[in-house]
Amino acid sequence: MNQTDFWTLGVIVGLAAVTVITRSFFFISSKSWSLPHWAQRGLQYAPIAALSAVIVPEMVMTQGHLVSSWQDARLFSVAAGAAWFFWRRGAGQAVLGTIVIGMAVYLPLHLGLGW
Amino acid sequence: MSALRQLLRHPEYRYGLRDAMSVAPGLAAWGLMTGVAMIKSGMSLVEAVSMTLLVYAGSSQLAAIPLIAAGAPVVVILATSFCVNLRFVVFSAHMRTYLMHLPRRWRLFVGYLTADLSYVMFTRRYHQPPRNTSEQQAQLAYLLGSATTNWTSWQGASLLGIVLAHSVPPQWGLGFAGILALLGVAASLASTRLRVVSAGVAGAAAVAAFALPFKLNIVVAIAAAVALSLLLEQTPLSGRAQK
Numbered sequence: 001m002n003q004t005d006f007w008t009l010g011v012i013v014g015l016a017a018v019t020v021i022t023r024s025f026f027f028i029s030s031k032s033w034s035l036p037h038w039a040q041r042g043l044q045y046a047p048i049a050a051l052s053a054v055i056v057p058e059m060v061m062t063q064g065h066l067v068s069s070w071q072d073a074r075l076f077s078v079a080a081g082a083a084w085f086f087w088r089r090g091a092g093q094a095v096l097g098t099i100v101i102g103m104a105v106y107l108p109l110h111l112g113l114g115w
Numbered sequence: 116m117s118a119l120r121q122l123l124r125h126p127e128y129r130y131g132l133r134d135a136m137s138v139a140p141g142l143a144a145w146g147l148m149t150g151v152a153m154i155k156s157g158m159s160l161v162e163a164v165s166m167t168l169l170v171y172a173g174s175s176q177l178a179a180i181p182l183i184a185a186g187a188p189v190v191v192i193l194a195t196s197f198c199v200n201l202r203f204v205v206f207s208a209h210m211r212t213y214l215m216h217l218p219r220r221w222r223l224f225v226g227y228l229t230a231d232l233s234y235v236m237f238t239r240r241y242h243q244p245p246r247n248t249s250e251q252q253a254q255l256a257y258l259l260g261s262a263t264t265n266w267t268s269w270q271g272a273s274l275l276g277i278v279l280a281h282s283v284p285p286q287w288g289l290g291f292a293g294i295l296a297l298l299g300v301a302a303s304l305a306s307t308r309l310r311v312v313s314a315g316v317a318g319a320a321a322v323a324a325f326a327l328p329f330k331l332n333i334v335v336a337i338a339a340a341v342a343l344s345l346l347l348e349q350t351p352l353s354g355r356a357q358k
Contacts, residue, residue, distance in 0.1 A: 002157050002158060002159040002162075003159055004159040004160075004161040004162055005162075008158070008159075008162050008183055009161075009162065009165060010189070011179070011183055011189055011192055011193075012162065012165050012166045012169055012170060013169065014189065014192070014193050015166070015169070015170045015172075015175060015176070015179055015192070015193065015196050016169035016170050016171075018175065018193055018196045018197050018200060019170055019171060019172045019175065019200065019227060020223055020226065020227045021197075022197060022200035022201065022203040022204050022207070023200070023203040023206070023207060023226040023227055023229055023230075024207055024222060024223050024226030024227070025203070025204040025207040025208075026204070026207040026208040026210075026211045027207060027210065027211045027214050027215060027222050027226065028219070028222075028223070030219055032215075034212075035208060035211075035212075038345060039208070040212075041345065041348070042341045042342070042344070042345045043205075043208065043209040043341070044238075044242075044310075045309065045310060045313040045340060045341045045344040045345075046205050046206070046209065046337055046340075046341055047206075047234065047235045047238055047239075047304055048301055048304040048305065048310050048313050048314045048317075049313045049314065049316070049317035049336060049337045049340035049341060050202045050205070050206075050231070050317070050333065050337050051231070051235065051297050051298075051300060051301040051304070051314070052301055052313075052314040052315070052317040052318040052321070052336070052340075053202075053317040053318065053320070053321035053332070053333040053336035053337060053340075054174075054231075054297060054321075054333060055294050055297045055298055055301065055318075056317075056318030056319070056321055056322055057321050057322050057325055057332070058291075058294045059294065059298075060322065061322060061325060064325055064326065066322065073288075074291065074294075077291065077295065078295070078298060081295050081298055081299065082298065082302060085298075085299055085302045085303075086302065090302065090303050093137050094137075094299065094302075094303070095137040095138050095141075095296065095299030095300060095302075095303060096136075096137045096138075096140065096299075097299075098295055098296075098298060098299035098302070099138075099140050099141045099292055099295045099296050099299060100140075102291075102292070102295035102298070103291070103292050103295065106288070106291055106295075107287075107288075110287075110288050111287065
């Protein structure tokens with residue numbers, strides 16, 4: 001097992017502080033102010049945009065480049081997972097189904113065929 | 116602490132716990148791979164355990180791991196993590212209206228626990244900030260409920276990954292389950308035409324701007340998607356589903 005060093009522990013404490021500061025950024029101060037109306041309306045589009053921005057590159061890119069072949073397990077997995085979600089119309093445990101169906105397609109293609 | 120006990124007994128606390136269960140397996144698979152990645156990068160057991168328990172931010176940890184291994188300057192590591200976390204700054208502007216009734220200590224505590232999925236599920240359930248004390252209680256209870264499930268599944272899996280680091284081959288690609296969990300949650304948010312537009316624009320922009328350092332492509336993508344959706348609100352494309 002590797003050695004523990006204090007420099008690394010210090011960095012970890014710093015990273016924890018960054019988590020608190022970024023997640024609380026606009027409500028750390030108790031001063032009162034409010035966002036302009038257009039910004040408040042705009043924020044309703046932020047959650048889905050953030051999720052999409054995080055996942056789309058993970059689904060269609062490899063090492064910073066768009067996938068060039070359709071033989072990629074991720075594409076089939078995403079298609080199957082999304083199809084399940086919309087077939088169930090998002091009811092009940094549709095998100096869980098998306099994960100299970102997606103992985104059921106992903107693992108055989110990825111491990112079996114090497115896609 | 117009786118205020119806390121009261122929140123934990125609130126029915127909304129259980130709804131929060133339960134709603135988050137649907138994404139827990141994906142979050143757990145992702146946490147597991149993050150645990151493995153920490154040990155594989157050469158961190159000690161104590162370092163890896165403290166990192167997962169204290170930092171509690173997957174993408175920030177994954178960005179910092181190689182920098183720590185390379186002995187990069189502390190300022191560079193912290194600045195990188197800040198940039199990777201910039202999306203939380205956007206979320207905090209949104210959460211502000213919901214949380215300002217709390218004392219600062221509580222706000223920081225709740226903010227710390229509000230990772231991506233807790234934020235998304237919270238704003239999906241509550242479209243309006245609380246108008247009275249009972250709504251304040253209900254919303255806070257729900258937020259703590261989903262945070263409890265997310266924290267437990269993430270930390271449990273991450274600790275398991277730290278222990279099993281040498282027996283889980285990374286080429287299995289189990290981390291992809293985390294992406295599928297986010298995909299499912301994104302699909303559940305696609306309730307209006309403009310939100311679908313927002314997702315499409317953000318996805319395309321994140322790919323196009325991928326070469327930017329510090330994952331800034333995510334922030335650029337959110338900004339582009341929100342701006343375009345706001346512009347389209349005035350057009351027939353909005354499909355009138357909006358208020």
